[in-house]
Each structure stands twice: as structure tokens, then as C-alpha cells.
Amino acid sequence: MVESAATTGSRVAAIDASRGAAMLFVCLSHFAEVYLRRNAMPADWAIGLSMVASPTFMLVSGCLLGFFSVTRRERFAATVLSYAGRGLFLLTVGRLIILVAHVALAGGVWRALHWAFITDAIGVCLLVGPAIVARASAGARAVAAAVLFGLSWFFVLVWRPTSPLGRVIEETLYGPNGPYGTHWYADVFPLVPWVAIFLLGTCFGDRLARLPAGDRPARTALAARWSGAFLLCGAATWLAGRGLARAGVARVALNHGFFSPFRKLPPSPAYVAVYGGIGLAILAFLLWSEPWAVLPRLRSALEVLGRNSLVAFMTGYFVYFTALVVADVGYTPLWPALFVVTVAVVFLVALAWDRTGWNRHLTLKVPLAMRHALARVSGLRPAGR
Secondary structure (H helix, E strand, O other): OOOOHHHHHHOOHHHHHHHHHHHHHHHHHHHHHHHHOOOOOOOHHHHHHHOOHHHHHHHHHHHHHHHHHHHOHHHHHHHHHHHHHHHHHHHHHHHHHHHHHHHHHHOOHHHHOOEEOHHHHHHHHHHHHHHHHHHOOHHHHHHHHHHHHHHHHHHHHHOOOOOHHHHHHHHHHOOOOOOOOOOOOOEEOOHHHHHHHHHHHHHHHHHHHOOOOOOHHHHHHHHHHHHHHHHHHHHHHHHHHHHHHHHOOOHHHHHOOOOOOOOOOOOOHHHHHHHHHHHHHHHHHHHHOOOOOOOHHHHHHHHHHHHOHHHHHHHHHHHHHHHHHHHOOOOOOOHHHHHHHHHHHHHHHHHHHHHHOHHHHOOOOOOHHHHHHHHHHHOOOOOOO
């Protein structure tokens, strides 16, 4: 989530731009939550549209790691440590900053502590993902992703912990869809299914990196095929759910939104397939349109947001969940202009950050014990040896 602009020579610009596009959908989601809904305006259209953000960002971020696992294979041990440092930053300093930004919306520090953000899931992905990528082939990772995702839904549908601690563990790992609702969290991105989505993205990045760097049509076609496969799976899952509903079977899964393309927390198979497919379609379009002379500034802006996504995300939290909440801006027919202004603020901060190269500071030193553990798990010699 915090790669440096200095690494652009060994990466695909369209991947950064796709992550930047996901950040725009994040802005739309947060604006709809704190402005449209709070002013009793229709917001379902914006919430539905912005659902593309999370699966797109996780898939494309995983894609970037998978890409690095091929293009940086000789120095991948350093990549493992670099990602670990960023993951530690996200789970500590980054989380504290986002928590502070969330206090106004949540209604106090204690209530803000009852939210688990997508950055928590990303932090875990950055810690465990590189070691898994180093050890396992793309095919093995695809199987692992499917198993983890399936297990997460198995526990959501079957596990009924009665103790408070058991409920918190279930909600943290698998999701809040138990019939009793959430016990601790007001909102939670469960770790296991989102790690699975990230791992699936690494498989796509691996395949993308193995195509010739100059073969843009082949890379475009690969992204388009993945997008089409995702969308077909999403449509099939949704139709299967409709058929089961008419037949009156699989009620537990239906009640939990397993077949719904709009079940985000925890992410349903249909949701990941439909919105992830849209995200991969965005990536395919950005790959295809790279030679175009039109809209180069827009592509450049998306790349800046993608390279500096953590700063953009944290800035957006303060803009939407602190500034707009505290200001309590009432309805105005010029609200689209207000949204554009908020996006401009987020972008300008990301642009300033990008130009300073300060992304290198968004990390923590990895403890020696963790370095050795990562080396053992990944099967790589520690960096610097």
C-alpha cells in the first residue's frame, strides 16, 4: 500500500493506476456515508458503485506482489522484509492515525476502537503474503486462496461461539454475519477472506509478469480474460442463489448473503467475482489504453494515488470522517462540486507526498526474531547475507 515512486521502473504503471482508481471509489464510498446519507439523500447508487473499491484494491495489490515475485526474484528476500516493515507500520502507526481520524464519526475514542479497518487486513497481507508467495507456486496459492475463502464462509455459516472471546475471534477472522450480529465490532473487515483475495491477486500478477514486458496486447488480453472469468462466476453464483431461493433450500447460506453480489462484510463469492471482475476490467482498459495520447494527466493522477494509496487513504479519512462530520455540511445542490473538492484535497496531499519520496518513511524496522521467522517460512536467506 505504500510502494515508492522510485520503483516504477520494475512495475506496470497500469497496476498503480488501477489502485488509484480504487482510491477514487473509496472517496465516493466515504462521501456517500458521511454526506449523502447524513443529509437523507439517495446514497444506495453511490454505495453500490463504490463497492468496487475493496476487491479491486486487494486483487491489484496482490497482483503487484505477484509481479514482483517474478521480476525481483533474485532480491525477493529484501522485498519480503520491505513488505513486513510496511505491514507493521499499517498495524501500529497507521492504525493509530486512522483511529484518530475515525473518532468524530464513531462518537468517541472507545467507539472508534470497535471498528476494524481494511488497512488492518492489508497489514496482515503485507506480513504473511510475501513469505507465502516466496514458498508456494501460483497454482498452490490459488488453491490456498480458495481453501481459505471457503473455510471462512464455513465458519460464518456453522460456527456458533457462545463466549464473548469466541465471538470476537470469529468476527475478526471470518466476519460478522452470525445470526446474533456482532459482539465487539461496529464494522469489521474479517482477515481470512481478504487475505484469500490478496493471495488470488498474486497469482494474476505472477502470470502477468511472465509475459514479455513489451507485449501490451497479451497483458491486456490476460487481464480481460480474468475479468470475464470473474464476471461469469459472479453471474453464475447469483443465478444459483436465485434458483435455490425459489426451491426453498440453502436458507442459511441465502440468509447470510452467500449468493448476493452486495454482501461485502464478509465478502461473498458473488461480491468478489462481480466487483473484482469490474476492477480487473479497469486494469485491462488501462493496459489497453497506455499508448493513447488522450487523458495522460488523468492516468498520471491515478498512478500518483496508487503509489501513495496509504497517504491518500489516511488523508481521505480526515477529510470525510473528521472534517465533513465536524463541519456538518448541510444539503446543497452543488454537492457534486463539494465531492470534487474533497477528492482534489486527497490528490494534492498524495501528489506532494509523491514528490518528496517520503513513502520510504512509512515503514518500521522488522525485529530480528521476525526476520528469522520470515526467512524460515519463505525459504529465503535473510536480506544482506
